Amino acid sequence: MNTNPARGMRDFLPEDVRRRQYVIGVIADVYQRYGFEPLETPAVENIETLLGKYGEEGDRLIFKILKRGEGAEAGQADLALRYDLTVPLARVVAEHRARLPKFFKRYQVQPVWRADRPQKGRFREFYQCDVDAIGSRAMVVEAELLSAAGDVLSRLGFASYTLRLNHRGVLSGLLEAAGVPAGLHGDALVALDKLDKVGPEGVAAELRQRGVPDAGAGMLLEFFSSVAAAQHTAAADPAAFNRAVLDRLETLLAGTRSEAMGELRDIVRLLVPGGAGAHVRLDPSLARGLSYYTGAIFEIAVPDLAGSLGGGGRYDNLIGMFLGSEVPACGISLGLERILVVMGERGMFPDNLAKAPADVMVTQWSVDGVPDALRLAAELRSEGLRVEVYPEADKLGRQLKYASSRAIPFVTVVGDEEAATGMVTVKNLGTGEQQRVPRAGVGGVLRRG
Amino acid sequence: MNTNPARGMRDFLPEDVRRRQYVIGVIADVYQRYGFEPLETPAVENIETLLGKYGEEGDRLIFKILKRGEGAEAGQADLALRYDLTVPLARVVAEHRARLPKFFKRYQVQPVWRADRPQKGRFREFYQCDVDAIGSRAMVVEAELLSAAGDVLSRLGFASYTLRLNHRGVLSGLLEAAGVPAGLHGDALVALDKLDKVGPEGVAAELRQRGVPDAGAGMLLEFFSSVAAAQHTAAADPAAFNRAVLDRLETLLAGTRSEAMGELRDIVRLLVPGGAGAHVRLDPSLARGLSYYTGAIFEIAVPDLAGSLGGGGRYDNLIGMFLGSEVPACGISLGLERILVVMGERGMFPDNLAKAPADVMVTQWSVDGVPDALRLAAELRSEGLRVEVYPEADKLGRQLKYASSRAIPFVTVVGDEEAATGMVTVKNLGTGEQQRVPRAGVGGVLRRG
Numbered sequence: 001m002n003t004n005p006a007r008g009m010r011d012f013l014p015e016d017v018r019r020r021q022y023v024i025g026v027i028a029d030v031y032q033r034y035g036f037e038p039l040e041t042p043a044v045e046n047i048e049t050l051l052g053k054y055g056e057e058g059d060r061l062i063f064k065i066l067k068r069g070e071g072a073e074a075g076q077a078d079l080a081l082r083y084d085l086t087v088p089l090a091r092v093v094a095e096h097r098a099r100l101p102k103f104f105k106r107y108q109v110q111p112v113w114r115a116d117r118p119q120k121g122r123f124r125e126f127y128q129c130d131v132d133a134i135g136s137r138a139m140v141v142e143a144e145l146l147s148a149a150g151d152v153l154s155r156l157g158f159a160s161y162t163l164r165l166n167h168r169g170v171l172s173g174l175l176e177a178a179g180v181p182a183g184l185h186g187d188a189l190v191a192l193d194k195l196d197k198v199g200p201e202g203v204a205a206e207l208r209q210r211g212v213p214d215a216g217a218g219m220l221l222e223f224f225s226s227v228a229a230a231q232h233t234a235a236a237d238p239a240a241f242n243r244a245v246l247d248r249l250e251t252l253l254a255g256t257r258s259e260a261m262g263e264l265r266d267i268v269r270l271l272v273p274g275g276a277g278a279h280v281r282l283d284p285s286l287a288r289g290l291s292y293y294t295g296a297i298f299e300i301a302v303p304d305l306a307g308s309l310g311g312g313g314r315y316d317n318l319i320g321m322f323l324g325s326e327v328p329a330c331g332i333s334l335g336l337e338r339i340l341v342v343m344g345e346r347g348m349f350p351d352n353l354a355k356a357p358a359d360v361m362v363t364q365w366s367v368d369g370v371p372d373a374l375r376l377a378a379e380l381r382s383e384g385l386r387v388e389v390y391p392e393a394d395k396l397g398r399q400l401k402y403a404s405s406r407a408i409p410f411v412t413v414v415g416d417e418e419a420a421t422g423m424v425t426v427k428n429l430g431t432g433e434q435q436r437v438p439r440a441g442v443g444g445v446l447r448r449g
Numbered sequence: 450m451n452t453n454p455a456r457g458m459r460d461f462l463p464e465d466v467r468r469r470q471y472v473i474g475v476i477a478d479v480y481q482r483y484g485f486e487p488l489e490t491p492a493v494e495n496i497e498t499l500l501g502k503y504g505e506e507g508d509r510l511i512f513k514i515l516k517r518g519e520g521a522e523a524g525q526a527d528l529a530l531r532y533d534l535t536v537p538l539a540r541v542v543a544e545h546r547a548r549l550p551k552f553f554k555r556y557q558v559q560p561v562w563r564a565d566r567p568q569k570g571r572f573r574e575f576y577q578c579d580v581d582a583i584g585s586r587a588m589v590v591e592a593e594l595l596s597a598a599g600d601v602l603s604r605l606g607f608a609s610y611t612l613r614l615n616h617r618g619v620l621s622g623l624l625e626a627a628g629v630p631a632g633l634h635g636d637a638l639v640a641l642d643k644l645d646k647v648g649p650e651g652v653a654a655e656l657r658q659r660g661v662p663d664a665g666a667g668m669l670l671e672f673f674s675s676v677a678a679a680q681h682t683a684a685a686d687p688a689a690f691n692r693a694v695l696d697r698l699e700t701l702l703a704g705t706r707s708e709a710m711g712e713l714r715d716i717v718r719l720l721v722p723g724g725a726g727a728h729v730r731l732d733p734s735l736a737r738g739l740s741y742y743t744g745a746i747f748e749i750a751v752p753d754l755a756g757s758l759g760g761g762g763r764y765d766n767l768i769g770m771f772l773g774s775e776v777p778a779c780g781i782s783l784g785l786e787r788i789l790v791v792m793g794e795r796g797m798f799p800d801n802l803a804k805a806p807a808d809v810m811v812t813q814w815s816v817d818g819v820p821d822a823l824r825l826a827a828e829l830r831s832e833g834l835r836v837e838v839y840p841e842a843d844k845l846g847r848q849l850k851y852a853s854s855r856a857i858p859f860v861t862v863v864g865d866e867e868a869a870t871g872m873v874t875v876k877n878l879g880t881g882e883q884q885r886v887p888r889a890g891v892g893g894v895l896r897r898g
Binding site for chain 2: 002003035101125133140324377384
């Protein structure tokens with residue numbers, strides 16, 4: 001019988017789960033410090049909730065669930081698996097508007113499913129960690145989101161990372177200034193979004209193929225390259241770098257797109273020096289694939305890693321699709337799986353995560369002694385210790401060997417002599433040392449390690 | 450546009466999530482104290498992994514996922530949603546046998562999906578909390594599982610609960626002793642499993658209808674009734690009650706089923722007095738619906754609640770269906786949704802769960818002051834406090850009103866005067882008191898509450 005997990009999906013054994021829970025715990029803790037609250041939505045949504053929200057390609061990748069029961073026509077699907085956490089959020093805000101606060105700030109860490117072709121590091125079931133603030137158009141929201149994402153990365157041990165920042169309105173203004181016809185803006189964005197992957201020549205070729213005039217394409221790419229080249233000087237004074245980029249944008253846009261420029265300036269002004277301010281870099285080439293962004297856009301980059309650890313932006317129209325009236329919104333999504341891969345490769349997990357399943361193993365000496373062994377285990381557990389009981393009346397040597405193989409640091413032995421005198425022998429499997437202590441003192445010895 | 454969650458499924462708003470996380474946290478903590486380790490499996494399984502494992506009715510309730518891509522015939526399903534946590538565990542043990550310890554003890558808290566007709570308290574997406582010990586036939590396993598489940602309930606605040614205990618082998622022996630033909634044992638078990646719901650007359654009628662001889666049915670029901678009647682005396686001396694039931698069973702079985710009887714006696718002998726020993730009651734009428742149990746069976750009952758909060762038992766053959774060779778296994782599943790319903794109805798959640806989203810809200814005084822407000826927020830967060838920032842330059846009164854509506858206990862105000870002198874005004878929204886303190890002392894004031 002086939003015992004593989006489904007294609008592109010994974011079983012998480014205990015060590016995997018501990019690592020995942022550690023990262024999720026840091027994310028949740030940081031977001032809570034920013035006043036975000038947890039939200040969970042069902043894995044399954046009505047199929048109409050999802051279809052048409054992710055473009056043609058997205059629709060194709062949605063896992064569809066067969067309709068059940070008598071009336072169902074063969075092959076009909078009425079439900080589908082969650083594809084991201086943003087559309088369910090929009091549905092929840094529309095559905096529960098009256099119960100939610102004016103400024104609803106939620107984080108959500110749950111799996112999503114996409115019928116993509118599985119590849120190294122790309123799975124069909126994977127977790128997203130989304131944080132979104134609903135209800136305000138103020139740039140405080142953008143500044144706080146960037147700050148929170150930065151805090152998550154810092155707490156996880158990422159020393160150098162970049163929070164790339166751009167604005168859809170500014171980008172549109174640049175395209176106009178470059179003479180790209182309005183009808184080609186979408187095509188140009190798709191091409192520009194590949195700058196990281198295919199380089200300036202690749203993008204230039206694609207822009208040409210999509211009908212963007214050569215002169216405009218050249219102007220755009222030259223500007224982006226010169227900003228990128230200045231990046232290495234940015235670390236010394238990030239605020240000055242960002243202000244310089246803003247000034248160049250101002251000149252290129254020549255007074256157009258003043259609202260978008262004002263928002264970008266606001267965000268930069270609000271960054272806390274030493275906090276997110278040390279990591280945010282204006283990047284006029286940043287495009288982000290998704291079509292629903294309406295304002296600021298973000299992407300998280302770390303050195304020596306192609307692709308991003310997450311991204312997001314402002315999307316003031318999406319909730320309106322469900323609610324009928326517009327509700328401003330802005331968010332960032334962290335890619336848990338990529339974060340885990342990078343942290344694993346770079347040895348960034350704390351040592352104590354690979355911990356033993358228990359602090360101590362209680363051995364069995366004789367069949368008659370088993371009830372007392374279970375009592376000892378209960379006593380130690382009531383002191384908060386994690387206690388494994390070897391389940392079978394086995395040779396002591398085999399029990400010790402098993403405890404060692406599980407990396408359990410201590411075992412207790414209660415032989416006939418100990419039982420008669422109310423003592424317990426505690427053996428340190430690392431050092432081989434053992435000591436006989438009164439029963440009430442065992443917990444203390446174990447806690448001192 | 451329809452904004453409902455899918456039928457039988459639920460959105461969990463922040464307060465719901467906090468309650469769920471609290472209960473799951475207690476469950477995980479207790480199980481870890483018993484040496485159990487976390488496991489997670491995909492929500493989606495290959496459809497063959499699930500079909501045929503849950504009986505005909507179970508197969509009908511499995512959510513099936515449409516095959517994708519060019520080659521797929523219309524309506525074909527190749528994947529399905531997880532239906533329980535036991536079959537995926539069996540698959541994982543078979544798949545990863547070489548990487549797992551000899552005694553693999555795992556807990557798993559994840560949602561499962563069943564296309565049941567939704568009813569009050571019955572959902573199509575719900576969480577199971579399973580704990581299983583793989584690899585040993587020793588009754589230490591049963592005793593530890595009962596003890597762990599009891600600890601969970603005690604820690605959650607359930608004062609009186611019963612861990613009902615029986616054994617499939619003993620039950621079969623009883624059916625034989627009652628003259629139920631071997632071919633009718635399955636039917637008789639199904640009928641007896643309804644004793645709680647339909648009472649002795651209902652069961653008697655169903656046994657008769659299924660062809661069980663009246664005399665045998667009468668003998669069984671009389672025995673079960675007399676044990677049930679003795680229950681109210683059990684609290685005073687549970688061990689004596691259990692031993693008395695064992696003795697009556699011994700007499701009725703007249704020397705048959707000695708292995709099963711030995712196992713039951715072992716479990717009772719191993720219970721820690723004052724721990725699980727105070728809550729386990731032998732109940733010879735307990736049948737459990739599922740067909741895969743091979744030994745001891747358990748069910749958790751609390752007063753004034755029809756149905757159970759969980760159950761389980763030994764199933765020594767299920768893993769063999771995937772692995773080819775038998776591996777002993779035993780487990781208990783807690784029903785998270787029912788536990789939450791009961792705790793909600795009985796007011797058992799700690800008060801601090803309905804907590805505010807933040808310890809303090811930082812107000813905005815003027816547009817120019819916003820960068821400094823964000824810096825103050827960053828300072829307080831670095832001290833571990835949860836800090837909300839009111840995002841917009843609004844009237845102070847409206848900001849205070851918003852903080853109150855969110856039950857945030859404190860706000861900070863930095864007006865022109867405070868800004869000039871490096872002070873911060875901290876206002877307690879509960880008492881109305883306010884004090885002006887040096888900026889470095891704000892965290893201390895807030896922590897003292």
